[in-house]
Amino acid sequence: MNSKKNDLKSLELTVGDVFSKNARLKARNVNVFYGENKAIDNVTIDIGSKEVISFIGPSGCGKSTFLRCFNRMNDTIVSCIIQGEITIDEENIYDKKIDVVPLRARIGMVFQKPNPFPKSIYDNVAYGPRIHGLSENKEHLDNIVEESLKRAGLWQEVSDRLSSPGTGLSGGQQQRLCIARAIAVSPEVILMDEPCSALDPIATAKIEELIHELGNEYSIVIVTHSMQQAARVSKRTAYFHLGKLIEVGKTKEIFTRPQHNQTEAYISGKIG
């Protein structure tokens, strides 16, 4: 760890291919400050269409902060300042003309801890479509709810008790309910902030399977602490360290032949 400073000085550019051919989200030279503190330092990366990409890195490396830039969740933090440019389909999401409400409908989010609303299972899923006015009538709404629950792999377990509270489900079921809630507004991108860190291995396996399937329809960005999880679910992997994006590449290559010595150190368990 003593060599950290020297390593950082020598590190100016991200190693690997940050660009993507059919990019949906583009981040260019993004800096994030919390007050005086620089949390993200000059990060540039593309996130492709229908691609599952995972962000890995030691705790406090800024991967969650960076993730929350994509749907402007950092707006709620007063001292947070974001520089640079992030675009979705070539539209700058930090442009003054952009309204965050439809933006967040396009970019869904699943949180670390399952956080279903203290409402019924049905109302949890129907919440998004209702506030965005996506359904024409009750029947249509029913369809959206059923479809979302089916895609989240929860329909079979809850179809007979849609009116019971969502908080009564098990942790894994709650997290799948949150995923169903996110996809009910048909987003284009789903951001997942350590979605399995509060779950047991069986529930984790189910969520990972789900991510795998959803990857065929949505762009998914998943922040994870588990390198095995990153290896299992994602095609691309980005390694963050102290606010910098160190290396991006195909997951297989990152885990078998990391090019940067820091990535290698993290993957082999020397730091983090």
Place this chain on the structure above:
Amino acid sequence: MFNFYLLIVILLISFIFFFLGLKEAKKLKLVHKNSLHSLPHYYGLYALLASLLPSLGIYFLMTIGDDFLFSNMIKSYIPDEVTNAKNYNFLIALAQINNSVEGLIFGTPPQWVTNAAEVWKSWVQTSNIIIVSLCLLTSLVSGYYGFLKINENFRSRNAVEKIIMTLLAASSVIAIFTTIAIIFSIVFESVRFFALIPIDEFLFGTVWNPQFEGAERAGSGQQGLSQYGAIPLFAGTFLISFIALCVAVPVGLFSAIYLSEYASSKERAFFKPLLEILAGVPTVVYGFFAALTVAPFLRSSGSILGLDVASESALAAGLVMGIMIIPFVSSLSDDVINAVPQSLRDAGYGLGSTKNETVLKIVLPAALPGVVASIILAVSRAVGETMIVVMAAGLAANLTANPLEAVTTVTSQIVTILVGDQEFESAKTLSAFALALTLIIITLCMNFYALHVVKKYREQYD
């Protein structure tokens, strides 16, 4: 003063035992090479408590007990011609003797009083000697007993923990017993009231007129002129409380939402204490604000609109009471709204809710049980409020739903009945206790219900 010195001496003795115990324990520690069960100061503390508590107990028992004893013993010193007199009352005779003992002598007291006072004084002296010697002896003996118990195997830490736990439990029992005692005293007086007035007349009667104590109710077969129907009082109470809630619930709830969801931390730090100052204003101040400012204002603005507003209207009292209970609603609601986990708000924002949607559709429903409980607590506060209604609501027991008329409340009736000289045998005075009992039952039920609501819905989130 004498008792004060005695207490100081007892305290000093127990401190001496503390240091003796501490020293002994330290010695034991050296001898037994650190195999002592507890830390040395626990042994000292045990010796201190062993010396202090029994002697304090004896002291308080005896100082309370000797008055009882003396007043029974003095009976034989009151001459027969006094006790046989028609208007003899032992308590008055006792008061005469006590006054004489205290040196409060008005005129020339009868000879028997002076004699009895002399006897009483001698008793006090004897009892003082007994108390002093017994307390000092107890503190020395029990302290020494505690000191003797100190050895390397004695678990003084556990013993001290147990004693302290007992002390804490005893304190909580005092509070509970006081409440029970208050309720019982009210129940007994109410029973006496209901012996004079049938309970159904009290609970369902629509006329409250205790002013004239007519012919005796029982015996003569004649109806009294006074009537004790409590419905107008409770109707007035609930009318005023309802008006108060109409003010306090929206204002309190909205300010709670603003403070917890919208205000910056600076604004919050400024406004929240300011709002809580409202809770610190004495109710009597609200009372004259209601009587001298709000009521005349309502009256004059009513006359502009062609409405006839009584100078002591339910509206004035209710409005001011509403302002008084705003902090109860806002402060508690603010706490429950703050307790809603941030993750729920994040989930709402993550789905693209606006701030308003998040507050209305996610935060408030999640906080609802707590908000409801805070409102119920505010209601029981409003129902029990006295000073404002005494000053602003008037005393006319009208049964009306018109807020512009004067009404009276349960609490202000209790005050008027019990203020001044009262005959404690009359139905009028006793009716205050029956009113108080009914009021206690109502507010108790509401508080229980509030707790139940909070409990029932608490597990719904997090």
